[in-house]
Amino acid sequence: MRNKLIDLAEQSSLKTDVPLIRQGDTVDVHCRIVEGDKERIQIFNGTVIMIKGRGINRTFTVRRIVANEGVERIFPIHSPMIEKIVVKRSGETRRAKLFYLRNRVGKATRLQDKKVRKSQETREPALAEA
Numbered sequence: 001m002r003n004k005l006i007d008l009a010e011q012s013s014l015k016t017d018v019p020l021i022r023q024g025d026t027v028d029v030h031c032r033i034v035e036g037d038k039e040r041i042q043i044f045n046g047t048v049i050m051i052k053g054r055g056i057n058r059t060f061t062v063r064r065i066v067a068n069e070g071v072e073r074i075f076p077i078h079s080p081m082i083e084k085i086v087v088k089r090s091g092e093t094r095r096a097k098l099f100y101l102r103n104r105v106g107k108a109t110r111l112q113d114k115k116v117r118k119s120q121e122t123r124e125p126a127l128a129e130a
Helices: 004-011 099-103 118-129
Strands: 026-035 038-052 059-066 069-076 082-089
Touching: 026 069, 038 069, 038 099
Parallel strands: none
Antiparallel strands: 026 038, 026 082, 038 059, 059 069
């Protein structure tokens, strides 16, 4: 059980435009990189293997393969250094933590696409209009 005063204090720092991300999703995370007095946006794309925490402490881990080497990065969802998160595709998973992807190489790291049910298709436009 969390303290209600802490939740009220955190409300002002929470982002409102965060998309719904789940384990197995392939995402593009647009990060702000500060180099001296310059600032630029760098895109880190990969598969979400873990989501943990709640409120202001919520984080997600993204994994990708670069030069045959696995790279994982942990992002706080409500960080001001994250410009935006774009969900490219949703993967079908049966686990909350996808650590088994660390031992896989090549095509074995791909996840099947999540199938959208007809009932979900009719609900999504209604949510977008509201």
